[in-house]
Amino acid sequence: MGFRIPAAAIALLAAAPLAWSAVAARQASTVSLIVANGIVITVDGTRRVMNPGSVAINGTEIVAVDTPAAISARYRSADTIDATGKVVMPGLINTHTHAAMVMYRGLGNDLNLMDWLQKYIFPAEARTVSPEFVRVGTRLALLEMIQSGTTTFADMYYFEEEVAKVTKAAGMRGVLGQTVIEFPVPDAKTPADALVRAEAFARQFAHDELITPSIAPHSVYTLDAKTLTAVSQLAKRLMMPIQIHLAETQVEISLSQKRHQMRPVAILDNLNFWAPTTLAAHGVWINDDEIALLKRRDVGVSNNPESNMKLASGTAPVMKYRKAGVSIGIGTDGAASNNDLDMFEAMRQAAFQQKLVTMDPTAVSAAEALEMATLGGARALGRGQRLGSLEPGKLADLIIVGMSKARQQPLYDPVSQVVYASRGDDVETTIVNGRVLMRDRKVLTMDEATVLREARVAADLVRKAVQ
């Protein structure tokens, strides 16, 4: 009945799977970490979403993004994080903040900008900002950022070497800008002092894996041409990124014209200000010619939708920047004006604000908002080659986002769900430079209770300062 399979052939067939897996095991590389079986939003060149997909990480780098079967065939890992049913995506890049200002969150609300600054923020800063205060505030900000999936932040503040120390200790990546401003501030009596500080800071953290020292001239209306030129020269000499507030408010435009007889972009272009990497924060009151110029000068832009709405600053021409090919990322601004460091909120508002203002519901899709919050931000900070997407060879900055809350059901489109129905609190795991900073909501690189206790003490100083 039927034909007989020779016994030898049966033996061969039975042995084959074992033999094959032995070969596979011999061929598999060992990597440090595999994030397995998630819904992988890559933000790669084809905006591929793999469902399911796995990411193999070795040391500080992503080595492969592929199907779970392909990854498990090719790699063994010391550690595996199961991401079944969860989104795996590039870590969020907050392109503009003043991290330590979380200490002024909710201090003075719903005020005109000058009332708010003069009655609350400036007195509080004058009386409270110290190296210790900056460390405490930045730690609170780092905790919030790690908990909400930010893996790189661009900062502008004082005592930036202290920001760098606590950032490095927390394992976070930062492009940290030492402020230069013309009036006396807690860490520098003069702009010249600030330039000295910036240079020392740059040398202290040169070639650091996580910290990119940067210089942060405050704005064209708070600096003269001589200082702006000196900042530019220092940045070019030390290859430091520049971060500057640019065209944030209408008041800034008129102050700039009064002081320099030019609009902000022209002032800077006239001084040949632009460094190899320059990030313009806000970029709200910018016309078409200025957008074209920023593109030619390879200047990146940070869009800050929540701050621009809450402070009634205006709306950045995001669609025009994108059409012109300007690198544009998203920022939260300081939590004093926003009022949080949650990049999920910022992504959502980046979409909502543009849709409203352009009266076009197709403006800034969920995919575009997510791209700006990741790869766009990386490019705006001059790090597009190394950060912002899940691709082999990029640095391993990624997050795992839970999708199981009632408010996230049903799940038809993961990109839409991330942008329109998720929060920072949904981030379960945050990985920077291949190191797990938070796992299953437990922050591993900071002691949460200590951070909160120190922040409470510092908050009492702030309360006294504005009494």
Place this chain on the structure above:
Amino acid sequence: MGFRIPAAAIALLAAAPLAWSAVAARQASTVSLIVANGIVITVDGTRRVMNPGSVAINGTEIVAVDTPAAISARYRSADTIDATGKVVMPGLINTHTHAAMVMYRGLGNDLNLMDWLQKYIFPAEARTVSPEFVRVGTRLALLEMIQSGTTTFADMYYFEEEVAKVTKAAGMRGVLGQTVIEFPVPDAKTPADALVRAEAFARQFAHDELITPSIAPHSVYTLDAKTLTAVSQLAKRLMMPIQIHLAETQVEISLSQKRHQMRPVAILDNLNFWAPTTLAAHGVWINDDEIALLKRRDVGVSNNPESNMKLASGTAPVMKYRKAGVSIGIGTDGAASNNDLDMFEAMRQAAFQQKLVTMDPTAVSAAEALEMATLGGARALGRGQRLGSLEPGKLADLIIVGMSKARQQPLYDPVSQVVYASRGDDVETTIVNGRVLMRDRKVLTMDEATVLREARVAADLVRKAVQ
């Protein structure tokens, strides 16, 4: 050595506290629940914030709001919830939603309104809406609402008696509007059928503690004058609140003018449409004369900032409504267009959108946004006497909001922190009509796993419907 206190006096002193507490115990009333020692945001006539404060509840009503000492002296309770360090505030009132549409959350995104409706929402509704589907979807919505601190929702959908059943079972309060629209829909082939349904629904839930039956004519551009008049007459006869989409988009204005040769408000006023309680959802494209008319007719308005931004509908003139004294609340709209039912997001966006569009950072303060999301919504739904604030005699609809997350530190101003730095997920306890629906994040009136499982099954129907 020293003077001697007579033994009798010592005995008297020793007995005094006991005697006093015995008197207090005799005088203390027994109540069902005390929420003790919180940061109580009352939204009362003087917008009092008591820190600390306690709320005594007996049965379905608030009996006292006072200092913790005063409350514990005057009341004993069967149950006490400690709210130390947490905000206690009126439950949020979502004045406009289509609850069961959570089933279409994230279905089609970033599309022009007509593409979205015609390619996704209408086909999905035609093929999936049934009594069972509405029950499943509404349960998912109820879970999300209870988890995010909503205690009353105003709904417009189909099979509203099913919405009522599951709402009542979950212990939630609802003003539930049976839809009337001119084309055939899953629960009514004609507007006449829908009117019959609405009347039966009103009779079925007459005098219900939690459910207020309502009628929901879709809009002036999807109904003729005859049907609008019939709706109005039925509402007046049965004393049912009316909910209607009004002036949501510019397209609606032109369709209305084409069909009725009048703008939407004039169409309705001409028909003497207004019932004792009429809620106009959206109210975006409304001019000054129309605002004055809505005030004279005592029509309430539901502002839906997130939906209006995401769908690029426009911006309701909230500041003008408030100046004119129109009752105005906040709504999320359906989660298909928003994309969640989180009233905290809606509060924040109500503030942000107005600040942006009026270019005035003082527009819609945190306190005003919170008032609109509570008392304002109660008034817009004709329930201002019984809902929307924490005051003796009001129904016991309140929430406890945790304030301990890193992103909520420091806490300078609880109202600012609720509106600008908190989320639905921070709500720990939700109480409706004196009954605890969620305690310490555990929903007590629904089985979360069952709700989510049933929603997954229904989502598969939706996927098939739009393939």
